[in-house]
Amino acid sequence: KLTRDIMKNADGSCLAEFGDTRVICTATVEEGVPAWRKGSRAGWVSAEYAMLPASTSTRSRREYKVRKGRSMEIERLIGRSLRAVVDLHRLGELTVICDCDVIQADGGTRTAAITGAWVALRDAVNGLLAAGKLTSDPLREAVAAISVGIVALPGAAPACVLDLDYQEDSGCETDMNVVMTASGGLVEIQGTAEGAPFSRQQASELLDLAAKGIDELVRLQRAALQEEGA
Helix, strand or coil: CEEECCCCCCCEEEEEEECCEEEEEEEEEEECCCHHHCCCCCCEEEEEEEECHHHCCCCCCCCCCCCCHHHHHHHHHHHHHHHCCECCCCCCCEEEEEEEEEEECCCCHHHHHHHHHHHHHHHHHHHHHHCCCCCCCCECCCEEEEEEEEECCCCCCCEEEECCCHHHHHHCCEEEEEEEECCCCEEEEEEEECCCCCCHHHHHHHHHHHHHHHHHHHHHHHHHHCCCCC
């Protein structure tokens, strides 16, 4: 479930719910760009990611001065995924920061964050277009993400599973996160054999399953935004 416009002060916002995983995603527009990008006549899109202390079964510590490596890796993934569908030159010298805060975790937090962050980004860009701050739409298409894996099911052979929850993820034989655009372009694949190596055929089956799931997510994104062909 994707619920947009949930934060009063954000330029765009979305609550992404993947089963029991819930992530609040917001997009904030700021004038200017990072120092290394000044004079480029192009904007920037970045992301920040964090898990609230009670989002997991045991309390996780807040990240103050020291950032966790996992959080940094995930926010870089979110940023890369969003920038893959943005024409940064059309954005002008503006920065959009997408904040993804996990309020409840049950697997797939990074994929839920990417999917919800795109909705928040779309809303923020729509606001810029409506205000006349942009002359053309910098978003080329939608982007979404989903987890897939090979899971040993009770009383059955291991099978490909879509959108793993924590129990499935923690005990799976293969774990994969897939980021794709609405047109089917692959942005990123993160696949790991937790036990026995997986075959090329199994990799193809997992990607096909992910593509099916992402098609459904893109339809949910469009429905949340009430846009046709977003």
